[in-house]
Structure formats: structure tokens, C-alpha cells
Amino acid sequence: MRDTYINARLRGVGNLKLTPRLKIIADSVKGFDTLADIGSDHAYIPIYTVRNGWVKSAVATDVNSGPAEISRERIRNYELESRICVRQGNGLQVLNSGEAEVIIIAGMGGILIRDILDKGAKVAESAKVLILQPMRDSEKVRAWLFEHGFEIIDEELVRDQGKIYEVIWSKPGGEARDAKRPLFIGDRLIEKKHPLLAEFISRRINELEKVMVALEDANSDKCRERAEECKAMLVYYREVAEWVR
Ligand SMILES: C[S@@+](CC[C@H](N)C(=O)[O-])C[C@H]1O[C@@H](n2cnc3c(N)ncnc32)[C@H](O)[C@@H]1O
Numbered sequence: 001m002r003d004t005y006i007n008a009r010l011r012g013v014g015n016l017k018l019t020p021r022l023k024i025i026a027d028s029v030k031g032f033d034t035l036a037d038i039g040s041d042h043a044y045i046p047i048y049t050v051r052n053g054w055v056k057s058a059v060a061t062d063v064n065s066g067p068a069e070i071s072r073e074r075i076r077n078y079e080l081e082s083r084i085c086v087r088q089g090n091g092l093q094v095l096n097s098g099e100a101e102v103i104i105i106a107g108m109g110g111i112l113i114r115d116i117l118d119k120g121a122k123v124a125e126s127a128k129v130l131i132l133q134p135m136r137d138s139e140k141v142r143a144w145l146f147e148h149g150f151e152i153i154d155e156e157l158v159r160d161q162g163k164i165y166e167v168i169w170s171k172p173g174g175e176a177r178d179a180k181r182p183l184f185i186g187d188r189l190i191e192k193k194h195p196l197l198a199e200f201i202s203r204r205i206n207e208l209e210k211v212m213v214a215l216e217d218a219n220s221d222k223c224r225e226r227a228e229e230c231k232a233m234l235v236y237y238r239e240v241a242e243w244v245r
Contacts, residue, residue, distance in 0.1 A: 004082045006037055016048055016078075021160040022106070023166055025131050029102050030054045032128065036061065036100035038091060038116060043071035046084045055102070061087045061094050092120020103127045106167075110137030114144045121148060129153075132168045141168060142183040149176040155186035157196040164200045182236045193244055201241045208234050 019027055026048050026111065029035055037045045046058035053170040060067045062076070068088040075084045087094040092103070103124060105113050113134050117124050124130060130150065134141050145152060151174040156167045184204075191199050207232050215227040 001032045002091075016044065016051070018044055018048055018073050018160050019160050021133065022048075024156055024158045025104060025106055026054070027063055028131065028169065030099040034058065034100050035047045035104060036095050036101040036244075038095075038103065039063065040071055040103045040105070041067040043084065043086070045104060045106075046071075047075060047078055047080060050083050051078065053195050055242050056083065058084045059087060059095065059100060060070045061086060061089060064105055074232050083139070090091045090119075091116035092123040094121070097123050097126040099123075099126075102131060104131045104133075105137060106131070106133035110134035110140040114140045117141075117144055117148075123124075123161060124148075124150075128171060130168075130170045130172075132170065133165060134168070135165070138168070138186070139183040142186065143179055146177055147184070149174045152186065152188060155188040155193050156192075157178075157189060157200055159196060164196055164203065166200075182233075184233060184236055185240055190240065190244065197244050198241065201244065205237050205241065207235065208237070 009227070014193050022044055026045050029049050031054075034047065035049060035055050037043070039062050040046060040060035040062055043060040046060045050058050060071045062071065065088055068086050070243045071086045075081055077084065093235065095103075105116055108116075113132055117130075117215045121218045125148075129138075130145075132141055142152065144150075150172050152168060152170050153168040158165050158167060166189075185197070185201070189200075194200075212227060212234070215223050215230070220226070223234075
């Protein structure tokens with residue numbers, strides 16, 4: 001049973017083609033020596049970047065034993081055991097300070113990414129670059145970076161299988177500050193008038209409008225609070241939508 005599960009997940013070995021979301025991350029690590037992929041799951045980024053010679057070595061981590069085991073197996077299949085190690089454990093706690101020049105935390109919610117950074121702030125500060133790809137609540141990630149003296153050096157939007165994903169590149173060494181303004185959309189995306197930004201915002205507006213309708217008749221304090229939050233976000237998104245039209 002276990003072998004069947006592993007074999008099913010290992011299909012496609014030898015033919016590693018990254019999806020656009022993972023590829024934009026992998027392509028940006030060229031020129032660094034070491035990377036750590038936190039919550040790697042399938043170890044695609046470590047394998048792809050080491051195989052292409054973009055980094056010398058990598059650490060693939062995951063809190064769960066299943067993904068860690070699959071990663072080990074896949075790395076063995078590519079004969080990359082000497083250059084990619086797998087560690088099972090929580091967030092940045094399995095890394096030593098300075099061990100990875102690039103730290104990637106992708107494919108998780110923004111709140112989880114923020115909590116991982118918070119619990120492992122010393123390790124995060126020791127990296128040259130963080131590449132963060134929150135699936136939602138990206139403002140929580142930006143706020144944490146601001147408050148802990150990380151600079152956001154770039155942001156991207158990438159279309160992948162009908163969705164638009166946010167990717168944030170950040171580096172330590174700046175001044176800690178309060179954002180004092182909404183961080184729902186990255187400044188870099190607005191500055192470069194990203195070609196996907198108008199569509200990204202319009203999708204967010206549609207989602208929020210649906211949430212508002214669902215919350216209309218709710219009468220708990222929690223729902224009222226959520227409705228107020230959504231209303232404020234809608235005002236913000238509609239304003240930015242005007243600028244980027
Ligand atoms: C949806 S997958 C994303 C995989 C990959 N990073 C990607 O972007 O495609 C999330 C992975 O993060 C792992 N994970 C969740 N919380 C974690 C934590 N605190 N520390 C390390 N890994 C975690 C899960 O076990 C899962 O394999």
C-alpha cells in the first residue's frame with residue numbers, strides 16, 4: 001500500500017517540468033549557492049535547481065513524514081542524495097543560521113508563512129533572500145516583513161492553471177517599521193503596473209463581494225467584524241483598481 005502511494009506520487013521522474021508558479025521561484029535562485037525549501041512537499045524546486053546547476057546544494061523540509069519520505073525517494077531516483085538533504089520538522093526550526101542563502105516558503109497560507117518566519121526569525125535574518133509565495137492573506141506576510149526590518153525587493157504575479165498567484169522576494173537588513181497603511185497589494189506590483197494586476201484586483205473584488213453577500217444576514221459579532229474587514233478591503237481594492245486601469 002505504502003509502495004503504491006509512493007510510486008503514484010513519483011510518476012513523471014526524469015521529466016521534471018515545473019508549473020509557472022514554481023518555475024518563477026526556481027528561476028530566481030540562479031547565482032546563489034544554497035537554498036532551503038520549507039514545506040517542500042514534492043522537492044521539485046530543490047531537484048530542479050540543483051539538477052540545472054543553479055545552486056550547489058539544497059535542503060528540502062516538511063513538517064509531515066509522508067511528503068518528507070516522497071522527497072527522499074524522488075531525490076534518490078535523481079541520484080542527488082549527496083547534494084539535497086531532506087529534513088522533517090516544523091518551519092525554520094530544522095535549519096541552522098546561515099545554512100541557506102535562499103529560503104523559500106511557498107504554497108501555504110499567509111498566516112502560516114508569517115508564523116513560520118516569526119518562530120524562526122533568526123534563521124530568516126541569516127538568509128540573503130527570502131522567496132515567499134502566500135496562497136492568501138499576503139498582507140500578513142508583508143506586515144511581518146515590514147515590522148522585522150526586511151525589505152521587499154520585488155513582487156510578481158503569475159498565472160497558473162486559471163489562478164493568479166503572488167510571489168514576494170525579500171531581504172533582511174532594513175529598518176523595522178510600522179506599515180501604517182493597507183498592505184493587501186504589494187507596492188512593487190503597483191509601481192510596475194503589473195500586467196496581471198487589474199485582473200488580480202478584479203478577482204479579489206468579486207470574491208469579497210460574494211463574502212459580503214454571504215455575511216449579510218449573519219448576526220454574530222465575529223461575522224459583523226469580518227464584514228467590516230471585507231468592506232475596508234473592498235474600498236481599498238476599488239481605489240487601487242482605479243489607478244491601475
Ligand atoms: C500545499 S504544500 C506546498 C508545497 C510546495 N511548497 C509548493 O509550493 O508547491 C504545503 C506543504 O507544507 C507543509 N507544511 C505545512 N506546515 C508546515 C510547517 N510548519 N513546516 C514545514 N512544512 C509545513 C505541508 O506538509 C505540505 O507538504
